[in-house]
Amino acid sequence: MTCELCNLAVPPIYRDDKLSVIMVDDPAYPGFCRVIWNEHVKEMSDLSPADRMVLNDAVWHVELALREVLKPGKVNVASLGNVVPHLHWHVIPRFADDAHFPNPVWTTAVRTTEEPILAARRALLPKLAADIVRRLGK
Template sequence: MSSPACELCALAVEPVFRNDKLSVILVDDAAYPGFARVVWNAHVKEVSDLAAADRLMLNDAVWRVEMALREVMQPDKINVASLGNMTPHLHWHVIPRFSDDAHFPQPVWAGAVRATDAPVLAARRALLGQLGAAIVRRMNQENN
């Protein structure tokens, strides 16, 4: 079941990966190249609403996206969060973090403490094509 009022039911961006259960999108965030979301396609609010096999599939997808981010972006840390307070549709944020990013070591939703140099951000954005390919490759592998 989908909801027309839910921004994640009708994704505004083309997913880098999609199957019948979930989608992976790269968030257009200039300060955080590589910021990804794993979105459950059906309108579901909580992980506990999923069947056991679906919970495992979702967790596995988050892990695969994290591994692709580590492979391509080589961040200092990965943040994984499922909030859904503003959009009550099950999704996970998978965010590469760097010690020079605007909010490090605080969450990306905190106040900025610095500005990341533009050439650094441009170099990270240049990796997004490779990241998309790595996500697709990892999502299509039988076992990692």
């Protein structure tokens, strides 16, 4: 079995013995993060209660970092796993000017965000990565 989340192609911005956090390389969504459980499991219910708390806490901290650094209008948090059945959470900053707003990012785009706006958000990514590491590294 090959699993793209077991064998990350993108270096994580944070990794410990339980989970990893990566920034998704999506030009239209700077700051889009995934919180990935390191062990290959499919569902939250596969985790022990203590591990479930660790994962939920990490998703919460990533959301807080996104809100603090990027200041989005909304943060979408989703765990789908239909395509990649490996437990992970999408944590996505949303803005009224983003390509799909107000629809989910997986639908057809309704606009193109102006490049200077996206560039300004991309410029904040090192600060976002550092804030996530600070929050999770405790």
